[in-house]
Amino acid sequence: MSNLTNDHRKRLKRGGERLFQQDSAAEIFDIHGPKRERATAAGSKTFVRQILSPSIKLTPQERAIGNCFGAFYEQIHSGGGSEFLREFVDGGGGGASGVNEARMHKSSMIKLAINSLKSAPMIRYKVGRGRGTKIGKHTAISQLELVHEICVSGRTLTYVGLANGWTASRQKKGNQEWRLAVPDRQRKALAEALRVALVMVGNDWHEAGYNVPYEFSLIEVE
Numbered sequence: 001m002s003n004l005t006n007d008h009r010k011r012l013k014r015g016g017e018r019l020f021q022q023d024s025a026a027e028i029f030d031i032h033g034p035k036r037e038r039a040t041a042a043g044s045k046t047f048v049r050q051i052l053s054p055s056i057k058l059t060p061q062e063r064a065i066g067n068c069f070g071a072f073y074e075q076i077h078s079g080g081g082s083e084f085l086r087e088f089v090d091g092g093g094g095g096a097s098g099v100n101e102a103r104m105h106k107s108s109m110i111k112l113a114i115n116s117l118k119s120a121p122m123i124r125y126k127v128g129r130g131r132g133t134k135i136g137k138h139t140a141i142s143q144l145e146l147v148h149e150i151c152v153s154g155r156t157l158t159y160v161g162l163a164n165g166w167t168a169s170r171q172k173k174g175n176q177e178w179r180l181a182v183p184d185r186q187r188k189a190l191a192e193a194l195r196v197a198l199v200m201v202g203n204d205w206h207e208a209g210y211n212v213p214y215e216f217s218l219i220e221v222e
Helices: 006-021 060-076 081-090 101-119 143-152 157-163 184-207
Strands: 028-032 035-038 133-135 168-171 178-181 219-221
Touching (some): 060 101, 060 143, 060 184, 143 157
Antiparallel strands (some): 028 035, 133 168, 168 178
16 A cells, blocks of 8 residues: 555545445335335435445345455454364364353355355456556455455445555646546446455355345445
8 A cells, every 4th residue: 555645645634434334325125025115315325334335236136245254253343252263274272162052153155255255266457568657566455355345344445446456547638647546447447346245155155055135235335
């Protein structure tokens, strides 16, 4: 993140990482069976985590998978769950005695998702050379990193793009400062990679007999 412009640094000083969520605004609807009720005032929006951002073209089921991964991951890393996750994922330790069935179920789902995402191909973006433009390194991103950043850490696609050099810098006429940005094409590529990763996790869960709890499907966004 050392290649941030002065503008990005100023934004961070004013409010930290939450400013990378400012573009994630949405109208929220609560789902009650076949009914859908507005949760935000008519015509107004509220800030949401990136996984709920309508700018990312995901189906309600794909968003539910992302929310489920984020919630279960956080739950098994809190309240003493981290040691159990380490045992369960790495195969160490002396078993899962004393751990309740619900926590084991969630940990099994997270283990399966982590292993699938780890083994998936790296996310890459091939760029050419733009005239008058400095192109970032476009470092390959693991699917696990992308899903974790968005679904667990709540960071935005712009943050992920900046952190991995999926950027382009241009210099305006009469201005010596280069303006760093994550172009729309790169953000769309990251959004599509996220969708593919979530579909893969959802398919793996389904094949293993795991279902995403219904409560993760009770919110829709526009």
